[in-house]
Amino acid sequence: MKPYTDFTHLVSAEREKRANFKTLLSCVLPRPIAFVSTLSKDGVANLAPFSFFNAVGSSPPAVIFSPATKADGTDKDTLINLAAVPEFVVNVVSFDIKDAMNDASFPFPPEVSEFKEAGFTPLPSNLIRPPRAAESPVQLECKLHDIVKVGQGPLSANICIGEVLCFHVATEMLLEDETVDVTKIDLVARLGGDDYSTIRDRFALKKPGSNEYPRRIER
Numbered sequence: 001m002k003p004y005t006d007f008t009h010l011v012s013a014e015r016e017k018r019a020n021f022k023t024l025l026s027c028v029l030p031r032p033i034a035f036v037s038t039l040s041k042d043g044v045a046n047l048a049p050f051s052f053f054n055a056v057g058s059s060p061p062a063v064i065f066s067p068a069t070k071a072d073g074t075d076k077d078t079l080i081n082l083a084a085v086p087e088f089v090v091n092v093v094s095f096d097i098k099d100a101m102n103d104a105s106f107p108f109p110p111e112v113s114e115f116k117e118a119g120f121t122p123l124p125s126n127l128i129r130p131p132r133a134a135e136s137p138v139q140l141e142c143k144l145h146d147i148v149k150v151g152q153g154p155l156s157a158n159i160c161i162g163e164v165l166c167f168h169v170a171t172e173m174l175l176e177d178e179t180v181d182v183t184k185i186d187l188v189a190r191l192g193g194d195d196y197s198t199i200r201d202r203f204a205l206k207k208p209g210s211n212e213y214p215r216r217i218e219r
């Protein structure tokens with residue numbers, strides 16, 4: 001391993017918001033994409049992608065995603081909907097649906113459903129009100145646990161924490177041990193700018209044995 005000796009220090013408090021946004025997104029990657037369905041108080045089903053997303057716990061299974069406050073200081077439809085109906089579905093994004101997912105990220109007005117505009121088929125959920133997107137190979141029904149705000153005003157974070165109540169997995173992707181076949185699901189992830197990646201190139205690392213020193217200490 002080679003240590004780096006020359007670092008450029010970018011102090012976030014001294015930089016423009018947009019510059020921090022671009023630098024952050026270029027170094028925290030690849031980011032998985034939650035394609036989130038919510039329901040408005042008027043019953044309109046909303047779909048929007050969020051790459052500020054991850055799994056954060058397993059007992060109970062938990063996820064987070066963050067719809068940022070918009071440049072004009074208002075909230076995105078997803079966040080407004082969660083205040084009215086505190087439930088959401090995370091539909092995962094496979095290569096097959098990447099273009100339609102991107103179409104759904106257009107800022108449609110709240111009365112317009114991205115299901116229809118982007119061509120997704122709504123499927124009823126088992127335990128919550130927002131529908132699932134049938135074209136996504138795995139859908140996670142979630143109950144909103146909490147929303148944690150970080151900062152305020154444009155680009156500030158609204159971290160939505162959800163408890164996963166039900167996993168819907170396309171049966172052809174489900175392995176005998178009830179995990180999902182990574183070779184079949186073909187998910188995409190977000191990089192910086194307009195770039196995306198697949199997970200088609202993989203490698204494995206065995207965990208260090210509990211009775212052995214890790215390799216780096218042995219040297």
Ligand SMILES: Cc1cc2nc3c(=O)[nH]c(=O)nc-3n(C[C@H](O)[C@H](O)[C@H](O)COP(=O)(O)O)c2cc1C
Pocket residue numbers: 033046047048049050051052053066067068069075076077078079101102104105106107108190
């Ligand atoms: C792949 C992808 C990832 C995105 N990730 C985020 C994100 O993490 N947070 C965010 O606020 N917006 C994100 N966006 C932009 C939102 O999807 C976009 O603002 C959308 O219109 C929000 O929809 P809504 O107003 O219906 O909630 C992303 C867009 C794309 C295409």
